[in-house]
Amino acid sequence: MTDTAVTVDTKTPTTAGKMPPAVRLPKPVQMVLMAGFRRSFLQRALKRFGPVFAINVPFLGRSVVVSDPALARQVFLASTDDLINVQPNLSRIFGPGSVFALDGKAHRARRKLLAPPFHGQSIKNYEKVIEEETLRESASWPEGREFPTLEPMNRITLNVILRTVFGADGAELDYLREIIPPWAKLGSRMATLPQPPFSTGRHSPWGRLAEFRRNFDRTVFALIDKAQADPRLEERTDILALLLRSTYEDGTPMSRQDVSDELLTLLGAGHETTASTLGWAFERLRRHPGVLARLVEENDGGGNEFRQATIQELQRNRTVIDFSGRHVAAPHFDLGNWRIPHGYTVMIAIANVHANAEVFPNPERFDPSRFIGTRTPTAWIPFGGGTRRCIGAAFANVEMDVVLRTVLQHFVIETDDAPDEKIHFRGIAFTPKDGGRIVVRRRETAGA
Ligand code: HEM
Numbered sequence: 001m002t003d004t005a006v007t008v009d010t011k012t013p014t015t016a017g018k019m020p021p022a023v024r025l026p027k028p029v030q031m032v033l034m035a036g037f038r039r040s041f042l043q044r045a046l047k048r049f050g051p052v053f054a055i056n057v058p059f060l061g062r063s064v065v066v067s068d069p070a071l072a073r074q075v076f077l078a079s080t081d082d083l084i085n086v087q088p089n090l091s092r093i094f095g096p097g098s099v100f101a102l103d104g105k106a107h108r109a110r111r112k113l114l115a116p117p118f119h120g121q122s123i124k125n126y127e128k129v130i131e132e133e134t135l136r137e138s139a140s141w142p143e144g145r146e147f148p149t150l151e152p153m154n155r156i157t158l159n160v161i162l163r164t165v166f167g168a169d170g171a172e173l174d175y176l177r178e179i180i181p182p183w184a185k186l187g188s189r190m191a192t193l194p195q196p197p198f199s200t201g202r203h204s205p206w207g208r209l210a211e212f213r214r215n216f217d218r219t220v221f222a223l224i225d226k227a228q229a230d231p232r233l234e235e236r237t238d239i240l241a242l243l244l245r246s247t248y249e250d251g252t253p254m255s256r257q258d259v260s261d262e263l264l265t266l267l268g269a270g271h272e273t274t275a276s277t278l279g280w281a282f283e284r285l286r287r288h289p290g291v292l293a294r295l296v297e298e299n300d301g302g303g304n305e306f307r308q309a310t311i312q313e314l315q316r317n318r319t320v321i322d323f324s325g326r327h328v329a330a331p332h333f334d335l336g337n338w339r340i341p342h343g344y345t346v347m348i349a350i351a352n353v354h355a356n357a358e359v360f361p362n363p364e365r366f367d368p369s370r371f372i373g374t375r376t377p378t379a380w381i382p383f384g385g386g387t388r389r390c391i392g393a394a395f396a397n398v399e400m401d402v403v404l405r406t407v408l409q410h411f412v413i414e415t416d417d418a419p420d421e422k423i424h425f426r427g428i429a430f431t432p433k434d435g436g437r438i439v440v441r442r443r444e445t446a447g448a
Helices: 027-036 038-049 069-077 104-114 120-138 150-166 171-190 205-228 239-245 256-269 272-287 289-300 305-317 350-354 393-410
Strands: 052-057 061-066 083-085 323-328 332-335 338-341 345-349 411-413 423-425 430-432 440-442
Touching: 027 038, 027 052, 038 052, 038 061, 038 350, 061 069, 061 338, 069 332, 069 345, 104 239, 120 150, 120 393, 150 171, 150 239, 150 256, 150 272, 150 393, 171 205, 171 256, 205 239, 205 256, 239 256, 272 289, 272 305, 272 393, 272 411, 272 430, 289 305, 289 393, 305 393, 345 350, 393 411
Parallel strands: 061 345
Antiparallel strands: 052 061, 083 323, 323 345, 332 338, 411 440, 423 430
């Protein structure tokens, strides 16, 4: 996009709060820019119009993009009556029983129900599973030969979330392990495409998604039957058991279909995001020998402060989910000095907020020490914010921490001055284009 290609909309009324300036390119052009060149499009529009501007794209419709940290916070903390979840959202892939589909009271009740496995001690219990899966996957890594880390990270995070959600391993989990990766790939691509109003046939992408869904539900219903027949159901700590034991305030349990929708949500939202960030971790460490050396030294001494700062910096410098959206349900929403009409989408441009030079000086630099000895700025929002803030944030953090710890303990990562991998959009997450390629050797001193 050239700067001359966009002009400020001067026709908007100036009474009682104004509409933000609008990108005036034709809608199909804006769609192409959003689909293929989103990061550069939003960054250039930010420079041209300032931190709040309007776009008009198919699927999300008329939208206001927000890149200012304070205004982003105002959106996150707004009343959930005024701003509901972005429409349409991922529930079109996960189903109407997913937390993504819920708002207001129903959303609060579901979040409460889902909270226990994502807090404190429960997460500590998963550390062993994460370490086991990392060791299992990395056992076959080649030495002295470059390989991409993204797919191995995807397998680790998928196995971890499967075990967390369903507890024990078994034939059903083997089956899910097989069918979920191709579904996730297809689902990511289709997530923002409108569904045609007519049948597209069994072999079309929509037909394949529907078939996956039938197979997934059949498997989950079998696991539900098994769990309900399990005399130890009351003691089990997996998420399936928890959902089956829970009831709404009126004493009714969740329907089997809602349980299945919610489990698919956790499997879908809970593995590619974390894997993509881990892929970036290896991409960055290969190119930052100073950071890597400090991490190894700290790891050998048993610490994790710098590793935590590195994870924070990764999520800032290579943000994998770059927007969090809301829908204006109120007659209008006043944001700073702007007035946003009913029916608009409000998009927080997370990557733009993370590139704010006032909060993060030299934002393009990968520098974990910016997070040492200071409180995390409120402009750090990789997990979104407010009542819809990512439910798996603490889980993802522990997962990234344990995977990195385990790899650094067992492998030497070779560094060089290879050019940065390009940022590649996979439909939902942004990943390293070549898959986060590294060369490793096994450490002779590695512990068991
Ligand atoms: C690095 C990894 C992850 C990133 C960057 C990430 C990012 C996000 C973001 C940006 C949102 C939207 C928040 C908002 O609208 O304000 C979100 C929502 C959500 N995430 Fe994550 N996520 C990650 C890992 C996980 C994991 C591990 C799980 C589950 C095990 C998970 C489950 C969810 C769910 C269920 C929601 C919807 C919450 C709601 O609507 O109430 N995510 N995530």
